[in-house]
Amino acid sequence: MGFRIIAMAVFPVGAFLLGLFYVDQYRETVFAAELAALARQGETLAKTIGWTDAEHSQLAQREISAETMNQAAQLIASIPDARIRVFQPDGTRLLDSVSAIGLAAPPSAITESPQNHAGWFRLLIDRMAGALSSHEDYPIWDESESAAAASYPGVEAALDGVAGRFIRRDHKGQVVLGVAVPIRNLRVVRGALLLTSSGARIEQDVSAVRFSFFQISLGVLVVTSMISYLLSRWITTPIGQLARAADQVRLANARQITLPQLERRKDEIGELAHGIALMTRELQERARATASFAADVAHEIKNPLTSLRSAVETFDRISDPEQQARLLAVIQSDVMRLDRLISDISAASRLDGDLTAAQYETIDLAHLVAEFVSARRLSFSGLSLVLEGGGAPIYARVAGARIVQILDNLLSNAVSFSRDGGQIIFGISTEAGEAMISVADEGVGIPEAKLGAIFDRFYSERPIGEGFGTHSGLGLSISRQIAHAHGGSMQAVNRKNAEGAVIGAEVRLLLPLAKNAPS
Numbered sequence: 001m002g003f004r005i006i007a008m009a010v011f012p013v014g015a016f017l018l019g020l021f022y023v024d025q026y027r028e029t030v031f032a033a034e035l036a037a038l039a040r041q042g043e044t045l046a047k048t049i050g051w052t053d054a055e056h057s058q059l060a061q062r063e064i065s066a067e068t069m070n071q072a073a074q075l076i077a078s079i080p081d082a083r084i085r086v087f088q089p090d091g092t093r094l095l096d097s098v099s100a101i102g103l104a105a106p107p108s109a110i111t112e113s114p115q116n117h118a119g120w121f122r123l124l125i126d127r128m129a130g131a132l133s134s135h136e137d138y139p140i141w142d143e144s145e146s147a148a149a150a151s152y153p154g155v156e157a158a159l160d161g162v163a164g165r166f167i168r169r170d171h172k173g174q175v176v177l178g179v180a181v182p183i184r185n186l187r188v189v190r191g192a193l194l195l196t197s198s199g200a201r202i203e204q205d206v207s208a209v210r211f212s213f214f215q216i217s218l219g220v221l222v223v224t225s226m227i228s229y230l231l232s233r234w235i236t237t238p239i240g241q242l243a244r245a246a247d248q249v250r251l252a253n254a255r256q257i258t259l260p261q262l263e264r265r266k267d268e269i270g271e272l273a274h275g276i277a278l279m280t281r282e283l284q285e286r287a288r289a290t291a292s293f294a295a296d297v298a299h300e301i302k303n304p305l306t307s308l309r310s311a312v313e314t315f316d317r318i319s320d321p322e323q324q325a326r327l328l329a330v331i332q333s334d335v336m337r338l339d340r341l342i343s344d345i346s347a348a349s350r351l352d353g354d355l356t357a358a359q360y361e362t363i364d365l366a367h368l369v370a371e372f373v374s375a376r377r378l379s380f381s382g383l384s385l386v387l388e389g390g391g392a393p394i395y396a397r398v399a400g401a402r403i404v405q406i407l408d409n410l411l412s413n414a415v416s417f418s419r420d421g422g423q424i425i426f427g428i429s430t431e432a433g434e435a436m437i438s439v440a441d442e443g444v445g446i447p448e449a450k451l452g453a454i455f456d457r458f459y460s461e462r463p464i465g466e467g468f469g470t471h472s473g474l475g476l477s478i479s480r481q482i483a484h485a486h487g488g489s490m491q492a493v494n495r496k497n498a499e500g501a502v503i504g505a506e507v508r509l510l511l512p513l514a515k516n517a518p519s
Contacts, residue, residue, distance in 0.1 A: 027206050034202060035165045035177055042181040042195040048075060054185045063088050064191045069095050085194040089159055091149035138175060141168035154180030158192035175199030238269050242276055304334040358399035362514045365394045365435050369428045372407050380415060384423045394428060394435045395514040402482045409475035410439040410507050417443030437509040445494040445502035454492055455480040487512050
């Protein structure tokens with residue numbers, strides 16, 4: 001991942017750096033501008049020669065007089081950076097600024113010998129640019145001393161009245177820019193002017209620009225690479241730490257794992273570290289809960305198994321039919337207790353998966369509780385089931401079947417503590433943004449120290465007179481687990497009269513209200 005981050009950051013700079021080797025378009029644009037300037041210069045000079053020649057030649061004469069060229073010599077000498085040749089209409093060369101005026105030929109190349117490492121490096125860059133260039137090289141033209149117009153590009157066309165421009169390369173490999181312009185007097189072509197200039201200065205300027213940008217880009221590339229490397233380390237190092245920690249969680253079953261302290265970071269990695277920390281703590285809690293649940297299950301199953309083994313061992317040693325019948329009753333009771341216990345344990349172990357797959361919908365809890373009370377009255381004819389409240393709709397987003405399961409558990413618990421003919425009171429209301437469903441009985445209440453413990457698994461304190469093992473002690477624990485899955489909670493309180501005496505117990509289910517009522 002770190003390499004990909006560096007590559008993505010460096011790629012634009014690297015692409016620009018490679019693009020510096022390909023400057024053909026820039027060079028051609030500069031050459032075109034130089035040719036345009038050269039053409040304007042040539043046209044001005046040609047017009048001047050034409051007007052001057054009009055004073056020394058007859059109108060019908062199609063050639064340039066010597067007097068004209070003598071007068072134009074000073075003007076030609078004022079253009080030292082170009083070589084000027086003048087041709088008669090018959091193609092013979094009349095003037096060469098180098099030989100006629102004694103001017104030194106403009107250098108066709110401005111060479112720069114590499115005196116240091118930078119010079120060699122610049123030369124290497126120029127060679128690489130030449131190798132990468134897709135532009136076809138210019139035709140070779142040897143500036144010979146020939147006097148014939150045919151030896152010079154564009155001159156014959158200029159003698160026919162057509163101006164032209166060209167780019168050539170001399171035998172030394174340097175670029176030569178040239179324009180051929182007809183010399184006219186009133187539309188009569190009296191000769192041709194050839195103006196050439198070296199393009200070495202332009203190529204040197206292009207090379208200097210390329211080298212300057214290359215140095216800047218190389219520096220930017222180095223800095224970008226360093227920043228990208230630091231950025232990648234800043235991102236990938238904590239991610240690698242989190243990945244190793246997650247692997248340790250997997251191998252060690254989330255126990256005693258030390259996570260890297262990254263939650264203080266104010267970025268996505270900090271959020272990821274926080275999420276992994278929460279997940280690890282949740283896994284640790286579940287691991288402890290699973291171990292505790294397994295220990296509780298083993299303990300609860302061991303009790304009826306011990307009773308069964310004792311009854312079976314005793315059964316073979318007695319012959320009294322009455323005692324054998326009592327032992328068989330004990331065995332049957334223990335088997336039923338084991339069956340009930342295993343069923344409840346199976347339901348509890350499947351609860352997490354069932355709650356995840358449950359269908360949640362926004363329903364009216366008041367209507368749900370009213371229907372539940374009405375349906376259960378027939379099953380508990382010896383008791384009075386009363387509903388208080390529930391006039392206005394109370395909406396919550398829940399899995400309806402699971403809420404009914406909680407109500408069944410609370411009703412079963414209340415029935416076991418109620419006397420014959422007693423009342424079980426159901427209530428439904430709202431309090432502090434939550435829906436509260438309560439189930440109250442008229443029993444002996446709950447010991448104050450056990451108000452929270454009754455929701456623990458296998459809580460064993462039961463009403464006086466209830467047969468041992470009638471309940472598994474998982475009902476309220478399962479109910480609390482369902483409530484937590486809905487974002488709610490459960491509470492247990494004792495009901496008291498005006499004198500402060502306990503007159504029963506009340507268990508409450510609190511659920512968050514729905515944000516929007518169903519349409």
